[in-house]
Amino acid sequence: MDSYTHPYTFSQRAQQLTSSTIREILKVTERPEIISFAGGLPAPKGFPIDVMQAAFNYVLENKGETALQYGPTEGYAPLRAWVAEDLKRVGADVSPDEVLIVSGSQQALDMLGKLFIDPGSKVLVEAPSYLGALQSFSLFEPKYVAVPTDEGGLVPEGLTDECTAGARFIYVLPNFQNPTGLTLDLARRKALVERCAAAQVPIIEDDPYGDLRYAGVALPGLLGLGRAAGATVIRLGTFSKVLAPGLRLGYIVAPKPIIAKLVQIKQATDLHTASLTQMAVYETVKDGFLTTHMPMVRELYKEQCGYMLEAMDQHFPATVSWTRPEGGMFIWVTLPAHIDGSKLLARAIEQNVAFVPGAPFFAGAHPQTNTMRLSFVTVSEAKIREGIAILGKLIKES
Amino acid sequence: MDSYTHPYTFSQRAQQLTSSTIREILKVTERPEIISFAGGLPAPKGFPIDVMQAAFNYVLENKGETALQYGPTEGYAPLRAWVAEDLKRVGADVSPDEVLIVSGSQQALDMLGKLFIDPGSKVLVEAPSYLGALQSFSLFEPKYVAVPTDEGGLVPEGLTDECTAGARFIYVLPNFQNPTGLTLDLARRKALVERCAAAQVPIIEDDPYGDLRYAGVALPGLLGLGRAAGATVIRLGTFSKVLAPGLRLGYIVAPKPIIAKLVQIKQATDLHTASLTQMAVYETVKDGFLTTHMPMVRELYKEQCGYMLEAMDQHFPATVSWTRPEGGMFIWVTLPAHIDGSKLLARAIEQNVAFVPGAPFFAGAHPQTNTMRLSFVTVSEAKIREGIAILGKLIKES
Numbered sequence: 001m002d003s004y005t006h007p008y009t010f011s012q013r014a015q016q017l018t019s020s021t022i023r024e025i026l027k028v029t030e031r032p033e034i035i036s037f038a039g040g041l042p043a044p045k046g047f048p049i050d051v052m053q054a055a056f057n058y059v060l061e062n063k064g065e066t067a068l069q070y071g072p073t074e075g076y077a078p079l080r081a082w083v084a085e086d087l088k089r090v091g092a093d094v095s096p097d098e099v100l101i102v103s104g105s106q107q108a109l110d111m112l113g114k115l116f117i118d119p120g121s122k123v124l125v126e127a128p129s130y131l132g133a134l135q136s137f138s139l140f141e142p143k144y145v146a147v148p149t150d151e152g153g154l155v156p157e158g159l160t161d162e163c164t165a166g167a168r169f170i171y172v173l174p175n176f177q178n179p180t181g182l183t184l185d186l187a188r189r190k191a192l193v194e195r196c197a198a199a200q201v202p203i204i205e206d207d208p209y210g211d212l213r214y215a216g217v218a219l220p221g222l223l224g225l226g227r228a229a230g231a232t233v234i235r236l237g238t239f240s241k242v243l244a245p246g247l248r249l250g251y252i253v254a255p256k257p258i259i260a261k262l263v264q265i266k267q268a269t270d271l272h273t274a275s276l277t278q279m280a281v282y283e284t285v286k287d288g289f290l291t292t293h294m295p296m297v298r299e300l301y302k303e304q305c306g307y308m309l310e311a312m313d314q315h316f317p318a319t320v321s322w323t324r325p326e327g328g329m330f331i332w333v334t335l336p337a338h339i340d341g342s343k344l345l346a347r348a349i350e351q352n353v354a355f356v357p358g359a360p361f362f363a364g365a366h367p368q369t370n371t372m373r374l375s376f377v378t379v380s381e382a383k384i385r386e387g388i389a390i391l392g393k394l395i396k397e398s
Numbered sequence: 399m400d401s402y403t404h405p406y407t408f409s410q411r412a413q414q415l416t417s418s419t420i421r422e423i424l425k426v427t428e429r430p431e432i433i434s435f436a437g438g439l440p441a442p443k444g445f446p447i448d449v450m451q452a453a454f455n456y457v458l459e460n461k462g463e464t465a466l467q468y469g470p471t472e473g474y475a476p477l478r479a480w481v482a483e484d485l486k487r488v489g490a491d492v493s494p495d496e497v498l499i500v501s502g503s504q505q506a507l508d509m510l511g512k513l514f515i516d517p518g519s520k521v522l523v524e525a526p527s528y529l530g531a532l533q534s535f536s537l538f539e540p541k542y543v544a545v546p547t548d549e550g551g552l553v554p555e556g557l558t559d560e561c562t563a564g565a566r567f568i569y570v571l572p573n574f575q576n577p578t579g580l581t582l583d584l585a586r587r588k589a590l591v592e593r594c595a596a597a598q599v600p601i602i603e604d605d606p607y608g609d610l611r612y613a614g615v616a617l618p619g620l621l622g623l624g625r626a627a628g629a630t631v632i633r634l635g636t637f638s639k640v641l642a643p644g645l646r647l648g649y650i651v652a653p654k655p656i657i658a659k660l661v662q663i664k665q666a667t668d669l670h671t672a673s674l675t676q677m678a679v680y681e682t683v684k685d686g687f688l689t690t691h692m693p694m695v696r697e698l699y700k701e702q703c704g705y706m707l708e709a710m711d712q713h714f715p716a717t718v719s720w721t722r723p724e725g726g727m728f729i730w731v732t733l734p735a736h737i738d739g740s741k742l743l744a745r746a747i748e749q750n751v752a753f754v755p756g757a758p759f760f761a762g763a764h765p766q767t768n769t770m771r772l773s774f775v776t777v778s779e780a781k782i783r784e785g786i787a788i789l790g791k792l793i794k795e796s
Contacts (some may be wrong), residue, residue, distance in 0.1 A: 004625035005653045006598040011516045011538070017662045041468055049462035056454045064447035068642030070439055103646070104502055107668040114537060118409045135666040139512060140409070168407060200404040227402035244466030246673035248501070255403045264415045268533040270505040270668075274675060275644035283712060 013139050025345060029354040035387035037374040039177070039330065043304070044378075046297040047244045048284070055283035057236065059276060067276040073267045074259075075101025075251070076278035080313055082286060083251050084238065090210065091224035092235070092253070100259050100266065104248040105238040109136035111252070111265050112204060112234065116168040117142045124163065124170035126154050126363030128332075128371070130178045130206065133171055142168070144364030153182040153397040156191035162315075164199035169234075174222055176328025179361050179373035183326055186219050191228075193222055197231035205238045211294055213306045213327035214279060214302035234258060239281055242290055242297070247277050248278040301329070301377060306382045308376035317391030329377045332358070335370040339398045347394055353387045411537050417428030423743060427752040433785035435753040437774040438576070438727065441702070444695040444775075445642045446682070453681040456564035457674060465674040472657075473499025473649070473666045474676035481635065481649050488608065489622035490633070490651070498657050500731035501671045502608055502646040503636040507534035509650070509663050510602060514566040515540045522561065524552050525748045526730075526759030526769070528576045528604065531569055540566070551580040551737065554589035562597035567632075572620055574607040574726025581724055588627075591620055595629035596717065604634045609692055611725035612700035621651060632656060637679055640688055640695070642700050645675050676759060699727070699775060705782045706774040713790030727775045730756070733768040737796045742770065745792055751785045 028035040061069050074080065080099040087094055109132065117123060117140035125134070127146035134144075146383045147170065148158030154172060164170075172192070174184040184192070196203050205222040226233035238250035252262060266272070308331060312322060319336045335341065341357030348354065360369025376384060427434040457465045468751060472478065478497040485492050500506045507530065515521060515538035523532070525544035532542075545568065546556030552570060562568075570590070572582040582590070594601050603620040624631035636648035650660060664670070710720060711766060717734045734738065739755030748751065756769025 004628060005630040005655075006595060006628060008598070008600045008630055008656075009514070010659065011512065011514055011519070011566075012740070013516075014513045014659055014663065017659060044463040044467055047463060047466040049458055049466065052466070053458040053462070056458065057451065060447055060451040060454065064451070065442040065445060066644075068445040068447065068450070068644040069442055070643045103668050103672075106666075110667050115408065115412045116407070116409055118411075121409070132666075132669070139663070139666050168409075197404060200406070202406045230402060230404060232403040232406055245468045246464075246466040247673040248668060250668070257403075260408075261408065261412055261415060265412065268504075268530075268537050269508045270501050270646060271530070272646070273648040274672065275503075277672060277675070292503065 013141060014163070025349065026354060026356070028349055033352050034349070035353045035379060037353070037376065037379065037387060039375050039378060042241055042245055042329070045300060048289070048293055051284055051289060052243070052280065055280040056276070058283050059279045062278060067279050071272050071275035073263050073272045075099070075273060076275065076282060078286070079278050079282040081136060082282060087223065087253065088117050091220035092227065093224070094253055096254060098253055098259060099253045100254070100262055101273050101278055102250050102252055102266065103270060104240065105206065105236050105250040106132055106136065107269070108236045108250055108252045109133050109247070110139075111262055111269060112167045112169070113137045113140040114265050114269075115261055116202075117237070121392070122167045124167045125170060125203065125363050126177065127331070127363065127365035128179050128358060128368075129171065129363060130173060131361055133206065134363050139172075146363065146365030152188065153180065153184045154188065154192065155178060156188055156195055159192070159195040159199065161199070164195070164201050167201045169202040169204050170196060171204045171206065172222065173206045175207055176212065176325050176330070178209070178328070178358070179330055179358065181323040181325030181328055181330045182332070183216070183219070189219065189222060189225055193226040193231045193233070196226070198231045202232040202234060204234045204236065208236075208238045208241055209328035211242050211290075212298060212301055212329070214298040216326035241293060243281065243284065246251040247281065249273065249277055249281055296395040301327070304376045304384070305331070307381045308374065308388060311385045311388035315389045317392070317396050320395060329375050331374045331376065333372045333374060334368070335372070335395060337370050339395065340369045341372040342369070344394060344398065348391060351390050353390045355391070372396055403591070406532045411539060414481060423747065424752060424754070426747055431750050432747075432778060433751045433781045435751070435774065435777065435785060437773050437776060439776050440552065440639050440643055440727070441698055446687070446691055449682055449687060450641070450678065453678040454674070456681050457496070457677045461677060465677050467673060469673035469676070471661050471670045473497070473671060474680060475674065477676050477680040477685070480653070480680060485621065485651065488496070489618035490625065490675050491622070492651055496651055496654060496657055498650045498652070498660050499671050499676055500650055500664065501668060502638065502650050503604065503634050503648040504534065505667070506634045506650045507531050507649055508537075509667060509765070510567070511535045511538040512663050512667075513656070513659055514600075520565045520618065522565045522599065524570060525761065525763035526577050526756060526766075526777050527569065527761060528571060529759055532761050534751070535569075544761065544763030550586065551575060551578065551582045551731060552586065552590065554586055557590070557593040557597065559597070562593070562599050565599045567592060567600040567602050567606065569602045570620065571604045571607055574610065574723050574728070575608070576726070577728055577754070577756065578730040579721040579723030579726055580727045580730070581617070586767060587617065587620060587623055591624040591627045591629045591631070594624070595627045600630040600632060602632045602634065606634075606636045606639055607726035609640050609688070610696060610699055612696040616723040641679065641682065645679065647671065647675055647679055676783055678724055699725070702774045702782070703729070705779045706772065706786060709783045709786035715794050718793060727773050729772045729774065731770045731772060732766070733770070733793060735768050737793065738767045739770040742796065745787060749788050749792070751788045753789070760780050
């Protein structure tokens with residue numbers, strides 16, 4: 001303790017926060033000699049820097065006073081309207097006042113935790129699921145229940161009456177899931193929304209990667225399917241993967257009574273999302289920029305994914321299995337049962353290779369410790385091949 | 399309920415959120431014919447648009463990939479160092495790793511609620527206090543206890559053993575308080591930090607307006623005084639009033655063990671604050687821009703405040719009293735005991751004048767309903783005189 005403090009008392013939730021061993025280990029991934037498959041960072045090559053610069057200039061030159069002033073908690077009206085229109089692409093028909101702009105998807109998760117979770121509330125999650133969502137929700141002390149999954153992702157038949165009874169919501173990433181890279185097929189999507197409608201369990205559809213599809217056929221989102229089936233669907237979207245994550249800009253789509261509550265929560269959380277950022281992003285996307293920009297980004301991710309899959313085919317032993325994503329940023333690896341992902345990480349780091357072990361992604365389920373998540377996005381082809389070769393050798397020696 | 403939803407269950411905290419009558423009434427203040435003294439908006443004339451535009455251009459041209467990528471949760475290191483150095487002006491000696499960058503001060507309040515408040519935790523507040531802080535803290539269901547105040551603001555002698563026992567923290571705005579405009583004098587500041595050190599109650603010092611002093615002599619902040627006295631002080635600062643609020647940029651200064659927990663909370667709350675914004679603000683302020691910019695802003699606020707005080711002297715009856723702020727944005731008015739601020743508001747709106755009635759600013763105390771908060775910042779001189787004349791007439795008729 002510093003000399004200038006005295007004892008103080010943290011909340012229960014803050015006391016439960018512990019510094020994770022994995023986070024400590026992964027701090028070394030910042031060293032330049034490390035080949036890191038651990039990150040969740042988009043490729044900077046995909047950032048349209050010039051276009052964004054022009055947009056910031058336009059806004060500051062023409063609408064500077066509005067862009068630098070406090071703005072409405074709901075968000076910049078033209079951007080809300082753009083999002084509503086854009087959602088037609090995933091088969092949803094929503095109105096602009098069903099859209100709330102937030103400071104990145106992570107903030108949406110925090111706000112939804114505030115909205116739905118009391119201590120002990122049942123929350124349904126995929127196992128494994130996105131670690132950042134689990135961190136956000138956990139601050140509100142839910143009781144997680146894992147929905148059964150298989151090699152096709154979430155199994156809708158697993159949503160039994162016992163499983164869904166009293167659940168505040170189910171949290172699902174239908175496209176190129178983090179961490180598995182798996183995509184829910186159309187039949188499962190339909191079965192999922194129908195079961196949730198019948199069981200009256202709201203669905204939180206988190207879709208940060210949907211626009212990063214580089215193989216297969218695009219599928220309708222849970223929002224449109226769910227509304228048709230009478231389910232309550234809350235959809236989260238972000239500009240992090242289509243423009244740039246450093247902007248911290250995302251949105252929530254929900255029925256109006258839910259948006260109304262979320263607006264009150266957002267006001268207490270950060271008043272509103274930066275006006276300048278919202279206006280500059282609107283200027284960037286309003287005339288269809290993403291339809292020309294995204295094919296380039298998709299091609300980049302497809303290549304990177306291909307390099308890693310090729311290297312894995314070459315270097316990983318037959319006792320290892322992994323997903324083959326149709327989009328997104330991650331490959332999920334299942335090791336032989338006797339290999340613990342976090343122990344493998346410790347040895348890999350000695351050889352300057354890093355990844356995220358799979359266990360922390362499991363909530364409400366027995367963690368599968370023989371798993372790991374690999375990101376292929378920001379590493380060069382040569383380093384991907386070198387890093388995967390090292391991992392293959394370590395696995396064979398284990 | 400829309401056709402595409404079924405019943406769902408909100409958390410206790412969300413159920414307790416009610417749409418305030420005042421907020422509904424104040425929606426009319428957006429009509430152009432309304433003379434609004436209700437806002438808390440800084441004057442757009444004070445926004446350095448050209449300078450900010452140059453900064454955004456510099457960052458995007460020279461450091462675009464970093465500015466658009468995910469960044470560290472703690473914030474942009476050069477900006478943290480700038481804040482630490484800048485705090486010498488208020489008599490505090492802090493290191494950059496005691497600074498955490500946040501997405502506006504409102505987010506700091508949310509994070510401190512998460513850090514310190516369990517349901518039923520005792521929290522000490524001035525009565526009246528900043529409404530936005532009460533909204534943030536309330537989501538975590540504290541029990542508010544009001545510290546006695548008088549015409550000099552918070553009365554340190556009111557911090558008795560009974561008052562401080564078990565309190566998680568005390569929340570104080572020492573400079574040009576919102577809503578009263580009052581400033582704690584040096585003797586009270588010293589007595590406050592000494593009592594809090596002895597009682598082991600952390601102090602949250604919120605100082606959004608400190609740089610807006612246009613009369614009197616600057617006083618050392620609670621951070622420096624408190625550290626010297628052995629108190630735990632957490633200081634909140636913002637760029638909203640010295641640059642522009644639409645950026646949503648602020649910071650928390652605290653002892654390292656508290657920063658460490660807040661970093662974990664920030665990660666779950668929104669990962670980090672926008673990299674581009676942090677870098678552009680750093681470029682704007684790093685070479686002393688604020689020392690030339692702030693005198694112009696202060697002069698503007700001083701003039702505006704003067705117009706309102708003059709008009710009040712002219713039009714308000716002797717039965718009304720009000721504060722004479724040395725800085726900031728607000729004047730606090732105490733009406734004759736029989737006049738209810740919210741009833742006066744209803745009549746004022748019929749004559750196209752708006753303000754915020756005082757009662758909602760009181761937590762943990764019997765609200766003084768015969769009060770109102772006036773902001774003089776964004777209204778023209780002529781409209782200030784016209785609006786105050788109307789209020790004076792209404793008060794005399796009441």
